[in-house]
Amino acid sequence: MLPLILLLLLLPYSALAASAEKTTLFVNHLYKGNVALEIVHQRPCLQHELLEEWSVMDSQLAEPIWTAEGCLDPQSPALAGEIFRYRADLNMLTLTLPESWFDSLLGGVTTSRWDDGINALFSSYSLNIDRERALSEWDETGVSSTLDFNSGLNVGPWRVRYQNTVWSDPSDHGSYTRSMAIWRSITPLRSRMTIGDSTSSDAVFASLPLRGVSLVSDETMYPNSWRRQAPWITGYARSDATVTLYQGGTQIYRTQVPPGSFTIRDYLPSSSSSSSTITMQVEESDGTEHTSLLPWVSLPNLVHEGVINYEVLAGHYRPTYKSSLPQPVFWQGTLSGGIAQNLTLFGGIQSSAAYYSVASGIGLALRADSTLSLDVTQSQDSGKKTPGRGEVWRLRYAKAFFSNNTSLNGLVAYYPPGSHFHTLGEKISQASYSSASLDNRRWRAELNLSRNFTEDITLTMGWAQQAGRAPGSHTRTASLDLSAVWEEVDISLSASHNRYGHSLAENTVALSLSLPFTFGSNYLTASHVTQVDRAGAVTQGVEMDGTAFRDFSLRYGMGAYTMRNGSERLAGNLGYRYNAGEANVSFENGSQQRALHGDLSGSLMWHADGITAGQTLGETMGLVTMPASAQAGVYNQYGTTTDSRGRLLISYLTPWRVNNITLDTSGMSEEMKMEVSRQEVVPTLGAIVRADFVPALPSVKKEVKK
The missing domain is CATH 2.60.40.2610 (Outer membrane usher protein FimD, plug domain)
Structure with missing residues (x-):
């Protein structure tokens, strides 16, 4: 595989790029940058991919006629509403198209506009200091700190990334490397090559951290209309707001929205993020923030007709810091191909010492904006600790009800009787003890529902259950989050249920009421929080959060809580955001512990x-x-x-x-x-x-x- 990657590095990319001269382009009075555009007889060559970048719908092009060069013919009836002006002396084109032609869901970009950016060296830092004073004998007293660095170097299309941590606690100190890699995007192949630390995709096999070399397709390079169906993300903003999405703690999307209800239609996950929880943060113009969790389960193996997604990697397993787990060498190859308009076939092979796994499946795009996939994965483990062979069947379904802003996602996995199926990650983590709990699995199911009833009422529900073949080997979790706005009062209701085997279920219900106040240009929110757990213990509290200064750069909060057993807790925080970063301090004073925290x-x-x-x-x-x-x-x-x-x-x-x-x-x-x-x-x-x-x-x- 290494000779193949070296060959890809030496590809003559200039020969693959468009030979047309770059033209300064304005479309409907919006600057579109410098685009490699051919001008033939003083007319622009409008190719299909360029129209798709501008989100022009095919259905709006009346009887399009394409030339041999792939340009929209000037005599085509589709250009009846087009107005253009080209200035050869400035190499500038102004184009006006009817607004009815556009659809923001298409969202592709012509490759000539892709910009590798400037050469630069950067480093992000985060310093956290905690001081705790224990009021009980089983808690620890002292000061601990961590300093995290996320650094990088950009040279042309190459990216060098290095992440490390320096830490100390009352008894020890040290430092370690979290991740280091060099990578680049290979645009003609719509892929990304990485040398160093990375994480494999979970599109076919379970995701694994590795240190090695990989070449992986990047679906985000394709137009949105070429990528798999995904539910819309809905929310509500009181003012001009910034909406940010986080997945696994990493910021993955940001956009600005006007006041009122909003719907995010143009975010689609990368091929390595098929199932995780997305956190949506809405930051109002006055600095206040609202955070909500969005369960996310998409279908990673449905690709556009004619598109082939692949992943080829080799390296050794990369455990976490201070982990004693083994680090076996493994390699993996996966392939997903759109063989028809609504049909995808996919499969893969994964191999390591004394372990082998193969997977295959089919993905279908059904009517009414729904998708379905079915796959089977077989494994054979000949190791001394966890020998056995087995298989798992998996059915996944997703449906978007665009008319009422609702999304539904489901998954069912079945382990046949006598199956000793282990993923490679399970084999590695179970190497030091028995794998009886894994061999006992029978089935697993997940269901997630998100519904936006009105601009003021949003509901999110999640359920997951796993059952084994032995008595008492089942687990079940469920969650419900309901948020609403009534007469400027924010109402938030959440409930959770967890049960493991024959143990008692852990149930929690929480209710929060928040009322906003305005002092000049600043904002203050007063909230009352009530939480009830399984034993009937009630926690009640009062919270206040607000902003200060003309640019709302100062934030503060205070909370007082009391429990049924008489214990009390007081907490507060103060934060300041400025051009060069952000600083925060907080404290907590309770019956059993006193803590002070600061971060920069x-x-x-x-x-x-x-x-x-x-x-x-x-x-x-x-x-x-x-x-x-x-x-x-x-x-x-x-x-x-x-x-x-x-x-x-x-x-x-x-x-x-x-x-x-x-x-x-x-x-x-x-x-x-x-x-x-x-x-x-x-x-x-x-x-x-x-x-x-x-x-x-x-x-x-x-x-x-x-």
């Missing part, structure tokens, strides 16, 4: 123009430059303005898609005007794209002499 986070970036400080950086970033005296912000990065040299870091951008970087000019002087206040950038994965805003030339008024 931010980032530094070294680039051609010097060093710029900013907030914690994500995977794909932006650097905004403008005149030093501008002191402007951007809507993409809440709570920050340009520094003394006119620089600003944008922590998160969506790769392979058009990102609008829009200036917030409310803090700029009247004399400072920009030529444009919005730019479009299309970063590749991991890129640091640069957006330069230049001042408009002052108009010169000539005095006419009489």
Whole structure:
């Protein structure tokens, strides 16, 4: 496999790229960047993939006629509503199309706009310090701290990433490397190559951390219309707000929404995130935040007709820090192909010392926006600790009810009698003790439902159960979250149920009522919280959260709680967000423990123009430059303005898609005007794209002499 990867690195990418000269393009008065566009007889060559980038629906193109070069023929009736102006001296094209042609769900991007960004070195840091004073003999007293670094280097399309941690506690201290890798996207193959630490996809086999080399398809490079169906994500915002999605603690999506109910239609998970819980954070314009959990189970093996997704990797298992688990060498190969419009076949092979597994399955796109997949995975383990062979059958289903903003996801897995099926991860983790509990499995089922009744009422439900063949070997979990707004009062109801075998069920019900208050331009929320657990123990509390300062950069909160047994707890927090990071302090004073916490986070970036400080950086970033005296912000990065040299870091951008970087000019002087206040950038994965805003030339008024 290594010679193949070396060959891919030497591919003549320039020969694969379009040979057309890049043209400055405006579509419906929106700047679309510099696009590799052929101009034939003073007319633009409008290819299908370019129209798809602009979200033009095929159904709106009346009897399209395509030339041999793949251009929309000028005589085509589809161009009846088109207006264009081309200036050869400026190499600039202005195109106007009917608004009825557009559909935001298509969302592809022509590859000529993909930008690998600038060369730069960066590091995000997070310092956490905790001081605890135990009031009981079984708790520990002392100070502990951790300092996390997420660093990287970008050179052209290459990305170098290094993550490490320095820690200390009352009895010890040390440091360790969490992850290190070098990788790049191979755009002609729509894939990503990684050398070092990575995590395998869970599309076919269970995901595993490894240190080695991998070549994996990246579905996010394809237009949205080519990718698998996914439920919409709905929510509600009181004001102009920023909506951020997190998965596994990693920021995966960010967008701005207007007041009222909103629906996110253009986020689709990567091929390595088929099942996990998504956290949605809605940050209002006054700095207040609302967080909710969204169960997510998608179908990772449904691909567009004619598309082939693959994964090839080899390396050794990478355990967590201080883990004593073995680190066997393994290799894995998977393939998913869209052989028909609504049919996908997929399969794979996974092998390690004394272990072998093979999987195959089929995915179907059904009518009424629903999808179904069925697969079987067989394993053979000849190790001394966990010998055996077996199989598991898995059925997955997803359906989106777009008319009422509802999504339904389900999964059923069945282990036949006598099956000794083990995943490779289970084999590794069970190497030191008996695998009887795994061999006892019978079936497992999951069901998740999300429903947005109105703009003010949202319901999320989840259920999972696993049953074994021996008595008392079943587990069951269920959850319910209901949020509503009534006369400006936020109502939140949550309930959970957990039961393991013959043990008593653990049930918890919590109710929260929140009432907002406004003091000038600042915001305060008062809440009452009630929680009841299995034993009937009641916890009640009062909370207050608010913001201060003109830019809402200061946040504070206080809570007082009392339990049925008479114990009490007092907690408070204070946070400040600034251009170069964020600082927070909090305390907790209870009957059994007193704790004080502080954290400081931010980032530094070294680039051609010097060093710029900013907030914690994500995977794909932006650097905004403008005149030093501008002191402007951007809507993409809440709570920050340009520094003394006119620089600003944008922590998160969506790769392979058009990102609008829009200036917030409310803090700029009247004399400072920009030529444009919005730019479009299309970063590749991991890129640091640069957006330069230049001042408009002052108009010169000539005095006419009489």
